[in-house]
Structure formats: structure tokens, C-alpha cells
Amino acid sequence: MSEFEPKIITFLCNWCSYGAADLAGVSRFQYPPSMRVIRVPCSGRVSPKMILSAFRKGADGVWVSGCHPGDCHYISGNYYARRKFDVLNEMLEYVGIEKGRLHFSWISSAEGVKFAAVAKDVIETVTKLGPAKKFIKKLPEVA
């Protein structure tokens, strides 16, 4: 139990990245099992509230992945997402969250190899940073 194993919340878009995760699975590509996948209809569906929620509950890293620009099932969802994520990423760094806790990627459903590679990269980066200490709500939530 000496080595730190991070918990990473992963948002995958239904049409591309989730398919890529599936392909990586059936192709038996190896990557560490440190992430929990949440399937979303589109990367544009991922709200900053969801990402902050993950950090508030103690996630060591968050990774959001969607279709390549131009390939969105809903035509433009990932274009809007790109602007949103860019501003969010800057803001999180601005308040003092370490660079490398939040990751984004475009992975198509044919790129099982890229999925495994990015997964490995994300997990390695977060492991190096160590356990998250900032933005965690330690007290119980009361309504």
C-alpha cells in the first residue's frame, strides 16, 4: 500500500470517447485501473459544476474526453465545450489548483490505442502530483 493510487473521474462522450474506451477494452490494451468512467451524451454536456463537484468530493484528477472538432454527433457541441473548458481550465489554475489535475482530449471511437495512451499519461501525471489537498469539502453536506 506504499504507492499512491489516484482516483480520477472521467467524463466520456457517448459517441466517440466512450466507444474508444470500449475498443481499448476489447482490444486488450493495458492501462492502470485508476479511473471511474461517467458516460455523458456529449462533451458539451459537461458543466463546470460537475468538474468542481468531483474535486469537492476528493477526486485527485478529472479527465474530459469528446469527439474531434468537426466530428461532434450534435454538430457543434464540442466547439462550445472547447471555449468553456479553456476558460474553466485557466480559472482553476488561477485559484491555485495545480496544473495537471484537469485534462481534456479528443478521441474518436476508432482510436483505442490513443485512448490507452492518454489514459496512461493522465494517470501518470496525477500520480506524480500526489493526493489532492485543495478544493475538497471535508465537512458533511447539509441542505
Add this chain to the structure above:
Amino acid sequence: MDAYTDKIKEISKKILSEGKVDVVIGFRKGTLGYMSEPYMAKSEKEAENLVFDCNCRMNLVNYVTNRKDKVGIVVKGCDSRNLVTHIIENKIKREQLYIIGVPCTGLADKKALLDLAEGEITSVEDDNETITIKGDGFEKKVAKSDVLQSNCKTCIKRNPVIFDELAGPEVAELEISDRFADVDEVEKMSADERWNFFGELLSECTRCYACRNACPLCYCPTCFVDESRPQWVGKSDNETDVLTYHFLRAFHDAGRCTDCGACEAACPMDIKMRYFTRKTIKDCVEKYGSEAGMELDKRPALDQYKINDPNEFIK
């Protein structure tokens, strides 16, 4: 400033008597000498109470959201940009509005006035160059530039972008050399220093939501802080909850904030929450070249996209 007041009264009486509007939203003298309060004049007689001075810190666009009647409204340069955003976001129709634009020379910082006073302030007079603070047994004159609100020092649009009538001749726009100096200062710190900086900045916050209620952009029927299923942010004054609140509030304003300063002026604890919103303004200007509320046919930065937007941060 008296000239502005007279002109605003004159225009308001005219449009009220002609039946062009049902109400004029403006300012009147507050009960405290250094505050002016929002006022709705519904008759020519009531229009006599309208004023404009360096204490008109509130953003009146907050009061036109979803109105069904015809409204006259007094707007400064920054407020007029919020009005544009409101029209774009279908919160009010242009036809419903009669806009009285005020070419603005800046507002006086509430705290700066209080620090200068040697007792209770009974009146603050402003002639666009000097401000005279009067109170119990004292009278002080200061240059207006010395007590300006910090957002007025970096103002990019002092003249209204949209108006039906102006309350005075247009003023010269400011020449700003280093618009985002305060944000750059914070960005230079290390991650831990920034974390501590914001912890310190928000340590006094009591979560009264005055900043949210003062903001014309915050018009959601249910604010995320009031949602309970799912609950995105706790209700306590715990530091994580406070940071989550300010962080998300700023993010909701990203690409829409005009830096009017109503949030800071409304804060009873003098928290500088514009450090958050200004970061979003800086990003939207630098990354997308988008300034909020400058044109009626340009949607906010996060509500549009370009094929070649920055992509380097994505694997």
C-alpha cells in the same frame, strides 16, 4: 453633475408625460450621504426626485429583467453594455426601452470616501473634477481621480453604447496602458501562493449573496446555490463552499461581465470578488477577442465558437 441631473429630470418628465414609458428607472438621493439608491419614477412629480452623481454605483439593468411594460432607464457606459447583453439574451426588447445614456466620468469608491471622512458624511458633491465631502463639522475636497472605484480606472467604455438620448455631451474615453495589471500580478504567483491569496481574499465572506443580487447577469430562475438536488455547493461559510460559490458565479458571468463593479460596491465586507470576474474578461479578450455587450448582433464569448479556437490545451 447637476447638469446631468437636470437633463435626466427633463427627459424623464417629457417621456412620462408623452406616455412613451410607464416608468423611469433611475437614482435618487439615498438616506446616507455617500449612497444613491435605485428609484422608479412613475409620474412627472416623482421624476423630480431623480439624481445622478458619483454615488450611483448600482447597475439599474438589474431592474429591467423580464419586464413587460415600457421602461425608461438611466444607464452609464458599463450599464448600457449590460443592457445590450439583456437584449441579446431576450430578457427585454429594445422597443420596450427608452434609454437615457449618461456619459460617465467614473464613480467614487465608497470605502475611500469613508476613509477620508472625519465623521458622518451628510453629502458628497461631484463636479466631474473634484469631489467635496461634507459632514458634521468638516468639509474636504479631493480630486475625483484619487477616489475612483477601481473598475472605473480601467473602464473601456465611458459613453453608452446604446441610447435614445444622452444626458450630456460625450466624454473622452480613457487611455489605459495596462488594463489587467491586477490579474497579471496574481498570475505571477506560484500555485500555492495563489491558493492562499484567494483563501485570504474570501475569508470575510458571509455568503449574503449581495454580489449576486446586485448583478444584472444573475437572473436564473433558480440559482445554482439554491439547488438542492443535486446540491452543487454547500450552504455553509466553509472555505471550500465560499470558493465554489465565487468561482462558479464568476464562471457564469464569463464572456458577459462588463466590469460595472456593482458586485464590489454592494459587498458589505469589501471583498474584491472582481479578481475572479476580471480573469474571465481577460481570457475572453485575449483568447477570443470578445468584449461583452459592445454590439447588438454579437453573442457572448462562450455562446459562440470559431473552428480555429485555441486547441493546445487539449490532448
